Amino acid sequence: MKAALLPSGGDLRRALYEWARSDGVTWVYIAKVLLASLLTLWLALRLELPQPGTATITVFIVMQPQSGQVFAKSFYRFIGSLIGLGVMVALIALFAQERVLFLLAAALWIGLCTAGAARYRDFRSYACMLAGYTATLIGLPATLQPDVAFMQAVWRLLEISLGIFCAGMVSATILPQTSTAAMRNALYQRFGAFAGFALGHLGGGQREAFEQANVAFAAQAVGLEALRSATTFEDPHMRLRSRRMARLNSEFMVLTTRYHALYQLLERLRSQGAVAVLQALEPCLDEVRQVLEPWRERALTASDALALASQLDAHRLRLMQRIRSARLALQVEPAERLDFNTAAELLYRFADDLHNYAQTHASLAAHKHAREQGEHRFSPKANAVGALVVGVRTALLVLLLGSFWIVTAWPSGSSFVLTAAAVSVLVSAAPDPARLALQMAFGTLIAAVLGFAVTFFVLPHLDGFPLLCMALAPVFALGAFLSIKPQWAGCGLGLLVFFCVGAIPQNLTVYDPAHMLNSYIALLLAQLLAAAFAAVLLPPTSAWMWRRLENDLRRRVVQAISEPLDGLVASFESGTRDLLNQGYGLATRSPQVQRRLLRWTFLVLEVGHAVIELRREQEALPAEPCYAADMPWRLAIRAMGRALIRLFVQPGEGNRERALAAVEQAIAATRATAEPRAPDFESSPLRRVLSYLHFIRSSLLDPQSPLRDGEPRTGTPSHAA
Incomplete structure (x- = not known):
């Protein structure tokens, strides 16, 4: 006994x-x-x-x-x-x-x-x-x-x-x-945590938990950059992989931004009661769930990442087929069809971002790799x-x-x-x-x-x-x-x-x-x-500093619109998250300030990332008359960029209405442009441009947006134009 x-x-x-x-x-x-x-x-x-x-x-x-x-x-x-x-x-x-x-x-x-x-x-x-x-x-x-x-x-x-x-x-x-061991452990555990987070919110979920998870991912991105810098002093093997680790961190930030954009759009569709669109998207969401479910809360090693990349190759093809089938079967108004197209585009890009992340993670197994090339610098x-x-x-x-x-x-x-x-x-x-x-x-x-x-x-x-x-x-x-x-x-x-x-x-x-x-x-x-x-004497924990950081956050959209595209994604993503990390730490005694900074961060990431993708599409346009720089839809997009700069430099209802009108004008001009291509995502640049424009428009109409502070938040955003 x-x-x-x-x-x-x-x-x-x-x-x-x-x-x-x-x-x-x-x-x-x-x-x-x-x-x-x-x-x-x-x-x-x-x-x-x-x-x-x-x-x-x-x-x-x-x-x-x-x-x-x-x-x-x-x-x-x-x-x-x-x-x-x-x-x-x-x-x-x-x-x-x-x-x-x-x-x-x-x-x-x-x-x-x-x-x-x-x-x-x-x-x-x-x-x-x-x-x-x-x-x-x-x-x-x-x-x-x-x-x-x-x-x-x-x-x-x-x-x-x-x-x-x-x-x-x-x-x-x-x-x-060693910092190397800490870095590897953080990288291995991060994807499993993200997979669990994504699976838990694809069908909705508590917004507070969603926001806190995004704050944690932003803090992880900043912390991993510090760890990456430390490992270069410690381990020659990690020094050989330094750029790939920076690229992996940048791709993870892009991944979380893309998922956030998808989540926001799905939540808006649920609030609008777009049942037909959501039902059509459900088989496509199931395809993503099948990919992520085996990795929920599971460590992802380099060999696992290679297997995940292979799985994603097959799943992306099936996802595209499901999207096409759902679009053909969908019988809705043109505005709701544009909602479906935008959500489907975000979902496919999310799967593509997953594939890029898995490939970069798998490349860490080799001392030298082609993915070491390129600049993905973290810009605090x-x-x-x-x-x-x-x-x-x-x-x-x-x-x-x-x-x-x-x-x-x-x-x-x-x-x-x-x-x-x-x-x-x-x-x-x-x-x-x-x-x-x-x-x-x-x-x-x-x-x-x-x-x-x-x-x-x-x-x-x-x-x-x-x-x-x-x-x-x-x-x-x-x-x-x-x-x-x-x-x-x-x-x-x-x-x-x-x-x-x-x-x-x-x-x-x-x-x-x-x-x-x-x-x-x-x-x-x-x-x-x-x-x-x-x-x-002007302590950083007081309101003046919060307002400065909020202003800096808003001006990240100006950066997305006006700065050169080379290295812009990594700079935009890392700088925005670093500002959030600073502001959240300074406002620990003011939950309302933290909430406002978080809402601005979400809006800036949504609009800024969509603008960068829109600029990439225009950079890669074929040399055909309908894509010429003096076409009405190109001119309308430039006018929209100027309106967005005014809005995020001086937010207000008047500037929001003007920006919204500029976006709707760009959508109308793009729709009116004849394009000698099949109207599919992979073949039609204008189809992709319409999706990005529609997403920017839905972000400006979001009743939860900080741009709508002070307005009554009742009713449903219209689908005019």
């Missing part, structure tokens, strides 16, 4: 495996942080570097759970530090005798770096951040001793390089968690005005606190200004910089208490490096644990960084309680002031 109560060996193994995949990963990361930081500290002391704490801080800043991210952050930290050090040494050489001019020049440089960190949405942001952070680390203290500024810069670069080397070596050799977008505000805010903070330091001659004034500038730079790219700065201040408060206790009550009784490790390890472990918890990441970073500033013994250690207390008071005040500036 007692034996039955004990877990079996298999149960223990499964429990251990589950622990290793969850909490075990956390404890392995903490152990690696401890090992890397203590190894760095030992080497810094042995090499007699002036400030071993700087090398240890570098470990805490660049250390990440995955080794590829460590390599990427280390590379950009080194580049940013090198630039920051070079600029600051030049400024010290120019303004060594005049602190006011130096402070002005330093504030401008730090503000410029902070604006760059907020402007770029990839690892370039980190390089800008470190260029500004390192400038404050070296430049402001060097104003007190400009004659040794160059040697201080050399020492800081050596200390930073030592921290980078130790963090990278430990991350890559001790139980490595950030609001230029928002980035400028962040830069100006930081520059003003440095000028204000620097002036206070000069006027009062506060002994800890350099630390005061340095910390405020560094914290402002570090939180510049955060969705809520004031909250993150406050978290860092709380972590610094803990660091002050622990640092004072360790420095004056523990370190004097220690003898040798092993005992020093035992004294520091609990604090490092606590900080590392907090730093990987999203809700406490700022607290963990503040604890680790500022504990090292005060408590790590230097090679020439001085025990001065008054100086240490004064320094920690300066650190806390600086961080509280940085938080206050971020919360009061």
